[in-house]
Amino acid sequence: MTKRANIKDILINNGIIILMVVMAIYVSITEPTFRSPNNLINILINMAPRVIIALGVSGCLITKGTDLSAGRMVGLSACIAGTLLQRADYSGKVYPNLGEMNIILVLLICIAVCAVFGLINGLVISYLNVPPFIGTLGMQLIVYGICLVYTNATPLGGYIPQYTSIATGTLIPGFRPTNYLIIIAFIIGLFMYFLYNHTCHGKYMYAIGGNENAAEVSGVNVKRTKVIIYTLAAGMYAIAGYLLGAKAGGASVNLGLSYELDAIAACTIGGVSVNGGIGKISSVVIGVAVFELLKSCLQFLGVDTNAQYIAQGVVIVTAIALDIRKYVAKK
Amino acid sequence: MAEYRLEMKGICKSFPGVKALDHVNLNLRPGTVHALMGENGAGKSTLMKCLFGIYKMDEGEVYLDGRKLDVANPDDALRKGLAMVHQELQPIPARSIAENMFCGRYPTKGIMVDAKRMNEEAAKWLKEVKLDFDPRTKLGELSISQMQSVEIAKAVSMNARVVILDEPTSSLTDNEVEALFKIIEDLKSRGVSLVYISHKMSEIKRIADDITIMRDGTYVGTWPAAEMSMDDIIAKMVGRELTALFPPKDNKPGEVLMEINNFSSIYPRSFQNVSFKLRRGEILGFGGLVGAQRTELMEAIFGIRNITSGEVIKDGRKLRIKRPADAINRGIGLITEDRRGTGILGCLSIADNVSIASLRKYVQGGVKLNHKQIEDLVQDNVKKLSIKTPSSKTKIQSLSGGNQQKVIISRWLANNPDVLIMDEPTRGIDVGAKYEIYQIMLDLAKQGKGIIMISSEMAELIGMSDRILVMCNGKITGEITEKDEMTQENIMQYATQF
Numbered sequence: 001m002t003k004r005a006n007i008k009d010i011l012i013n014n015g016i017i018i019l020m021v022v023m024a025i026y027v028s029i030t031e032p033t034f035r036s037p038n039n040l041i042n043i044l045i046n047m048a049p050r051v052i053i054a055l056g057v058s059g060c061l062i063t064k065g066t067d068l069s070a071g072r073m074v075g076l077s078a079c080i081a082g083t084l085l086q087r088a089d090y091s092g093k094v095y096p097n098l099g100e101m102n103i104i105l106v107l108l109i110c111i112a113v114c115a116v117f118g119l120i121n122g123l124v125i126s127y128l129n130v131p132p133f134i135g136t137l138g139m140q141l142i143v144y145g146i147c148l149v150y151t152n153a154t155p156l157g158g159y160i161p162q163y164t165s166i167a168t169g170t171l172i173p174g175f176r177p178t179n180y181l182i183i184i185a186f187i188i189g190l191f192m193y194f195l196y197n198h199t200c201h202g203k204y205m206y207a208i209g210g211n212e213n214a215a216e217v218s219g220v221n222v223k224r225t226k227v228i229i230y231t232l233a234a235g236m237y238a239i240a241g242y243l244l245g246a247k248a249g250g251a252s253v254n255l256g257l258s259y260e261l262d263a264i265a266a267c268t269i270g271g272v273s274v275n276g277g278i279g280k281i282s283s284v285v286i287g288v289a290v291f292e293l294l295k296s297c298l299q300f301l302g303v304d305t306n307a308q309y310i311a312q313g314v315v316i317v318t319a320i321a322l323d324i325r326k327y328v329a330k331k
Numbered sequence: 332m333a334e335y336r337l338e339m340k341g342i343c344k345s346f347p348g349v350k351a352l353d354h355v356n357l358n359l360r361p362g363t364v365h366a367l368m369g370e371n372g373a374g375k376s377t378l379m380k381c382l383f384g385i386y387k388m389d390e391g392e393v394y395l396d397g398r399k400l401d402v403a404n405p406d407d408a409l410r411k412g413l414a415m416v417h418q419e420l421q422p423i424p425a426r427s428i429a430e431n432m433f434c435g436r437y438p439t440k441g442i443m444v445d446a447k448r449m450n451e452e453a454a455k456w457l458k459e460v461k462l463d464f465d466p467r468t469k470l471g472e473l474s475i476s477q478m479q480s481v482e483i484a485k486a487v488s489m490n491a492r493v494v495i496l497d498e499p500t501s502s503l504t505d506n507e508v509e510a511l512f513k514i515i516e517d518l519k520s521r522g523v524s525l526v527y528i529s530h531k532m533s534e535i536k537r538i539a540d541d542i543t544i545m546r547d548g549t550y551v552g553t554w555p556a557a558e559m560s561m562d563d564i565i566a567k568m569v570g571r572e573l574t575a576l577f578p579p580k581d582n583k584p585g586e587v588l589m590e591i592n593n594f595s596s597i598y599p600r601s602f603q604n605v606s607f608k609l610r611r612g613e614i615l616g617f618g619g620l621v622g623a624q625r626t627e628l629m630e631a632i633f634g635i636r637n638i639t640s641g642e643v644i645k646d647g648r649k650l651r652i653k654r655p656a657d658a659i660n661r662g663i664g665l666i667t668e669d670r671r672g673t674g675i676l677g678c679l680s681i682a683d684n685v686s687i688a689s690l691r692k693y694v695q696g697g698v699k700l701n702h703k704q705i706e707d708l709v710q711d712n713v714k715k716l717s718i719k720t721p722s723s724k725t726k727i728q729s730l731s732g733g734n735q736q737k738v739i740i741s742r743w744l745a746n747n748p749d750v751l752i753m754d755e756p757t758r759g760i761d762v763g764a765k766y767e768i769y770q771i772m773l774d775l776a777k778q779g780k781g782i783i784m785i786s787s788e789m790a791e792l793i794g795m796s797d798r799i800l801v802m803c804n805g806k807i808t809g810e811i812t813e814k815d816e817m818t819q820e821n822i823m824q825y826a827t828q829f
Contacts (some may be wrong), residue, residue, distance in 0.1 A: 005584075146438050194699075198698075198699050198700050198702070199694075199698050199699065200690045200691060200694060200700065200701060203683060203686070203687065203690055203700070204687075204690075206683065207676050207679065207683065208685050209678075210676035210677055210678050210679045210683075211672075211673075211674075211675065211676045211677060212677060213672060213673040214672075214674055214676055215637065215676065215687065216635075216673075217633075217655050217657055217665060217673050218659075218675075218687045218688040218742065219654075219655050219656040219658075219659040219688050220687065221654075221656060232743075239538075243435055267471070269805060273678075275675075275678075276678075277676070277678040277679060278678055329604075
C-alpha cells in the first residue's frame with residue numbers, strides 16, 4: 001500500500017520530467033531527424049549557456065532568494081564583449097581605434113563588470129534587507145539602462161574569428177560533442193558541484209536556505225554568504241553572455257531578455273525548491289535539459305514559435321505547483 | 332437571573348500524550364473581576380482557547396447567564412457576548428481605529444461601507460473607555476495600552492458580557508495601568524464579568540474579587556480574593572509533588588569562568604542592569620515566568636540582540652560580541668528555546684546539522700571539507716548521545732523532538748565550548764530522552780564547562796541546578812544557592828516580585 005503510494009508520489013513529483021521524456025520519445029519516433037546525433041548535439045550546445053545561467057541563479061534560489069537581473073546581465077556581458085572584439089576592418093566598429101584584444105582578457109572584463117552589479121545585488125539584499133525579488137528587479141532595469149546607454153541601442157556585429165570560433169570550435173578537431181560551449185559548461189558544472197558539496201560556502205548556503213535564523217545562531221555569516229552567492233551568480237551570467245555573443249556572432253540589448261525566468265523555471269523543474277535549502281547541481285542540469293527538450297520538441301512538432309511561449313508558461317506554473325505540493329502535503 | 336454570569340463545568344481537553352485540562356471549572360459572578368492563576372503551562376490559555384472555540388473541548392459544558400453556550404470560533408464568541416483582549420494584540424496597524432473596531436461587521440450603505448456612521452459609532456465607544464482619539468487615526472500610531480483600550484471599546488460596543496484580559500498590564504506603565512483599572516471598574520459597574528489572567532500579585536490583590544487557581548491542567552479551587560494571602564496563592568499554585576528523575580549530581584563548581592556585567596537591552600521593558608557570574612563545572616539555573624526576559628538576556632549575551640550597555644568577561648578577558656559567530660569563536664554556545672525556529676535546519680541531513688557550527692575545523696588545504704572527518708564526528712555523537720536515526724544522511728525533520736534536541740546538542744559539543752547556554756533544554760521531549768540530556772549536562776559540567784540552563788519546569792530547575800537565579804520583569808530578583816532553599820515556593824516568590 002505504502003509502496004504504491006510512493007510510486008504515485010514519485011510519478012506526480014517528477015511529472016514534468018516524465019512528460020518531457022515521453023514527449024521526446026514520441027517526437028523521435030515521428031520525426032527521425034529529432035534523434036539524429038546532430039540535433040542532439042545542437043540541443044546540448046543550446047543548453048550550455050542556459051546551464052551556466054541556471055547554475056548562477058540556483059544559489060539565489062537555494063537561499064530563498066531570486067535574481068531577476070540575470071537576463072539583462074547576460075545581455076550586458078554580450079554587448080561589452082561585442083564592442084571589444086570587433087574586426088579592425090568592420091565598418092560599424094564601436095571603438096575604431098581599438099586594437100585587437102585578447103579574448104580571455106575580454107571575458108575577464110565582462111566577468112568583472114557583471115560581478116560589480118552582482119556584488120551590489122548582494123549588498124542591497126543583505127545589508128539593506130531589500131527583498132531579493134525587488135532588489136534584483138531594480139537591478140534588471142539598471143543594467144538594461146546601462147546597456148542601452150553603452151551601446152546606444154545599436155546592434156553589434158563583425159566579430160573577430162577567434163571569438164566566434166569559441167562557439168563553433170571543438171576540443172578534438174572535427175568531433176562535435178567536444179564543442180567548446182559544452183566543455184566550458186561541463187567545467188563550470190564541476191566547479192559548482194565542488195563548491196556546493198565540498199566547501200563551507202556550499203554548506204552555509206544550504207543552511208541559510210534551510211533555516212536562516214538557525215544558521216545565524218550557528219555562527220554562519222549569513223550576509224557575507226549571500227553577497228558571495230549573488231556576486232558569483234553575476235559572474236556566471238557574464239560567462240553565459242560572452243558565450244551567447246560568440247554563438248550568435250552578434251549582440252543587441254535584447255539578448256538575454258527573460259532568460260532569468262527560463263533559468264528559474266528550469267531549476268524548479270529539476271527539483272531546486274523555491275522554499276529554499278534543497279537543490280543539487282544535477283537538478284539544475286536536468287531542469288535545463290527538460291526545458292530545452294521541450295523547446296526542441298515543439299519546434300519539431302511544428303508548433304508556431306509564438307504559441308511555444310504558451311506551452312512554456314504552462315510548464316513553469318505546473319512545475320512550481322508540483323514542487324510546492326511536496327511541502328504542503330508534509331504539514 | 333442566574334447566580335453566575337459564566338459557568339464552565341468540568342472542562343477536559345487532551346492533546347496527544349498530554350491531558351491539558353482535567354475537569355476544570357470556572358464560575359464568574361456578574362460584575363466582578365475573577366483572577367485566573369497558575370504557573371506556566373497550568374492550562375490557563377488552553378481553558379480560554381476552549382471557551383473561544385479555538386480548541387474543541389473533549390468534555391464539559393459552558394453556560395452564559397444560565398443558558399447553554401456553544402461557541403464555534405472567536406468570531407462567534409464575540410457575537411455571543413464573549414470578548415478577549417489578547418496578550419499579544421493582533422490589530423491592523425495601517426488601518427484606522429474605527430476600521431479595526433468594526434472589522435468584519437462594517438456598517439454598510441448598499442454595497443459601500445458607511446464610513447461616516449462607522450466613525451461616529453467608533454467615536455461614541457472610544458468616549459466610553461475615555462480614549463480621546465479621532466477614530467480615523469491609524470491604529471499604529473497608538474501606544475500598546477491605547478490599543479488595548481480600543482480592543483476593550485470594541486468588546487463594549489459588541490455588548491460583551493464577559494471580557495477576558497490576558498496579561499493586560501505586561502507592557503504598560505504605571506499610569507497606563509491606572510487608566511486600565513478605571514476602565515475595569517467602569518465595566519464592573521455595568522455588570523460585565525471580567526477574567527483577569529496575570530501573575531502580578533499586587534494587581535490581583537487590588538482588583539480581583541474572586542480567584543481561581545489551576546495547576547498542571549487541574550482545577551485547584553476558587554476563593555474570595557480577600558481571604559487569600561500572597562503566600563496562600565503561591566502555595567496553591569505550586570503544591571505538587573516533584574516526580575521527575577534526575578541522574579545523581581556529582582559535579583563540583585570551581586572558579587569563576589564567565590562574568591556578565593550590567594547587561595541592559597535597548598528596549599526599556601526588556602532586561603536591565605543584569606549582572607551574574609558563572610563558575611566552571613556549574614549548572615546555573617535561570618527561573619522565572621514567561622516574559623521574565625531570560626531568553627532575551629541570553630540571546631543578547633550571544634550577540635543576537637542589541638544592548639545599550641553590558642560586558643562579558645571570560646577567562647579574565649573582556650569579549651567583544653557583535654554576532655553569534657563572535658560568541659562561538661570565544662567558546663560560548665547557545666541552544667535556543669525555539670528548536671524549530673532557530674535550531675534545526677529542517678530539510679538538511681543530520682550530518683549537516685551537527686557540523687554546521689564547526690565546519691571551519693574540517694577544512695583541508697584551505698577550501699575542501701574533509702567529509703570523512705565530519706562523518707566520524709557525526710557517528711561519534713550519534714553513538715555518544717544515542718541518537719536514534721537510520722543514518723547520518725537522514726533529514727533532521729523526520730526525527731522525534733528528543734533526537735532533534737540531541738542533534739542540536741551535538742552541534743555544540745562539536746565546537747567544544749567552555750560555556751553552554753541551554754534555553755529550555757528539555758521542552759517537548761519525552762521522559763527517557765530528558766534523563767539522557769540531564770546526563771549529558773552533568774558530564775559537561777564534570778569536564779569543567781559552565782552551563783546556564785533556562786527552565787520553566789520547576790522540577791528540572793531544582794533537580795539540576797547548583798545555583799538558581801530567578802528573574803522577573805527583566806531583573807534578577809533572587810538568588811538561591813542552598814539546596815534546601817530551592818523550593819517551588821521560594822522560586823515563585825522571587826518570580827512574582829514585579
